Amino acid sequence: MMKANSSWFWARCGLSGTLLGMLLLGLTGCGEAPPARFRLNMVEMVSSEMSRDQQIGIANVLTAAFGTPDEPFAMAEAELDLKKLKAAAGAVASDQLGNEVGLYRRHCAHCHGISGDGAGPTAAFLNPYPRDYRQGVYKFKSTERVARPTRDDLRRVLVEGVPGTAMPSFRLLPDHQLDALIEYVIYLSMRGELEQRLVAETFDLDEGERIDQLPEVAEITKEVVAEIGEKWAQASDLVINPDADLAPPTDRSPAELAVSIAAGRELFHGERAACVKCHGTTALGDGETTDFDDWNKRLFKLSESKPDLDLAELGALPVRTIRPRNLRQGIYRGGRRPLDIYRRIHAGINGSPMPGSAKASPDAAVGLAAEEIWNLVDYVQSLPFDSLSLPPEQLVAPKRERL
Ligand code: HEC
Ligand code: HEC
Incomplete structure (x- = not known):
């Protein structure tokens, strides 16, 4: 009697024995989390009227040039240190020797987002918002206005934090971890900068063709990444040193x-x-x-010029003024x-x-x-x-x- 009753119960709930077993396996940790993914800059994609196919094309070029959040890759032109990137990337874990990996996801992603878009789950609660790295624009640095920051500048930001904001100090992390995180911030920036360039560039496409199918796209990507890499490499020549x-x-x-x-x-x-x-x-x-910073100004202008766009739906945080x-x-x-x-x-x-x-x-x-x-x-x-x-x-x- 009991038995019949309980199987009726499971049937009512629509749960079969195997499904229940799968659920339990999931709860006990045998299931794998889906791999983390970089998110396309949908605000730029949709406001520039990129077709779904072109979005896929850009995503493919970006993966070829920079890999994925679990398997980062750096073209020689980017002049990035792949070993450091690997320590910062991936899921939070330790390797066989007890070295921590997944540093970015452990310490930064909940604010700055997996893609470095400044829109991690905590971001909406903060003012100012965490930095969106994807434009290569940084505020607190030693270099001339539009120049990239030096690695030392990023280190200062990590060690000191940004006083008066949610950006904490990471002074207690060992040097090699700071180095890895700095490399990873630059990596996310470069990836975002390439994405923007690919959206802005006009390609000669035949009907139904995507940019990743163009024979010349590998060459173009190399050139653009080299240009971006050059800007980062030049930063240390552009430090403001008063007389x-x-x-x-x-x-x-x-x-x-x-x-x-x-x-x-x-x-x-x-x-x-x-x-x-x-x-x-x-x-x-x-x-x-009543003015805005560059990131919010871009969104504010879009909200005026294209009032039909649902910016929140595309991943943007509400527009805020700067004080x-x-x-x-x-x-x-x-x-x-x-x-x-x-x-x-x-x-x-x-x-x-x-x-x-x-x-x-x-x-x-x-x-x-x-x-x-x-x-x-x-x-x-x-x-x-x-x-x-x-x-x-x-x-x-x-x-x-x-x-
Ligand atoms: C609790 C949220 C939070 C966490 C965690 C966090 N940040 Fe930030 N971060 C911020 C905020 C907010 C700002 C923006 C400050 C501003 O604009 O004044 C910022 C700014 C920055 C900047 C830009 C500084 C500049 O000069 O423009 C860098 C680089 C940065 N963070 C790197 C990191 C790294 C790397 C980590 C992880 C080791 C991290 N942050 C963790 C909130 C956070
Ligand atoms: C067009 C508006 C504008 C003008 C003009 C302006 N500022 Fe600012 N200032 C700002 C804003 C906005 C911030 C905050 C920026 C941020 O944190 O993103 C700021 C921040 C600062 C800071 C804080 C720096 C820090 O590290 O926190 C100082 C100091 C400062 N301004 C001094 C000056 C001085 C001196 C002048 C005149 C030479 C000046 N400002 C002119 C808008 C202005």
Whole structure:
């Protein structure tokens, strides 16, 4: 009786014995997770009206050039270190010698996404969003505005994190793991950059032909990857190194520092540097607050020009505006050394509306001279200690002479 009842129960539920067995096997870990996949940049694919066939073609070219999340590959032209990529790629595990692999998925993917699109499962909850690496655009670096960051710059970001954002510090990871992760970030960037180039390129296709079926596509891919690789290789030649003779001496007296701060204040509020336009006359970051960073601006423009596109459906996060920094808090995402702030003002912040302020050459008519940028560095660094920035109990009461 019992038996009949229970088989009736399973039949009602539509579960056969074998199916139940498969479920149990799955639960006990005998089943394999499906392999991780790179996701195409669907916003670009659909907004550029790539047909389904062309999307498959681009995906195939990308796989040929860069492999998969479990089996990365690097063409010689990319100048990437495959050994490092393999340590960072793949599922979280240890190899026979106990070396950890799958570092990117362990530490980064839940924010930055398997494809480096900045849209991992945690991303929607963060402001600012994690970086989308696929454009090769980075903010906090030592190089000229549009240049790629150096490997050292990426290392700094990993070691220090990005203060004031969700990007944590990975200071405790051993050096070889940091190296592997840096290589992997560059790899994801290059892959994303190639994808964008393939979308933008116009190919001579016959009816029904896909780009991966073109005989010349291997050659074109090599050329584009070589160009992208070259940009990354050049980064270290484009580091902003201010002239040591023009830098303020380290043994300045308080009076000398006060003179420089006053000159910086003048520039900050003046028309030439125009910092107040965005940071506000208060320096609280309450000037221009309705602008976007490059990633969100692209989405905002698409939402205006193609209102029928469902951007969320294509994997995009909701569009967000960017706020200029509140300079009274003393939190610097790109580093707090005077040199870091110098570089931020010199080149601006790539990918954000903050413009570069330096003269293109020492005798250029427009832009700020190195001494003026140092004045601004002094002023910016004085702002958190300005009496208006302090909590009321720390305000310095003006001295009153007794009558
Ligand atoms: C909790 C979420 C989170 C995790 C985990 C995380 N990041 Fe980030 N990351 C961010 C956010 C948010 C930003 C953007 C900061 C900004 O734009 O100011 C960022 C920015 C970056 C940048 C760009 C810096 C620049 O100059 O533009 C790099 C590179 C980066 N992360 C690498 C990594 C790597 C590698 C890992 C894993 C080892 C990682 N991140 C883990 C959230 C995260
Ligand atoms: C067009 C708007 C705009 C102008 C003009 C502008 N900024 Fe910014 N600034 C921003 C934005 C936006 C950010 C935040 C960028 C980000 O984190 O992505 C920022 C960030 C900063 C930071 C923070 C850097 C860090 O590491 O966190 C400093 C310092 C700064 N600006 C100084 C200045 C100075 C000095 C000037 C004038 C020479 C200036 N800004 C002009 C928009 C502007």
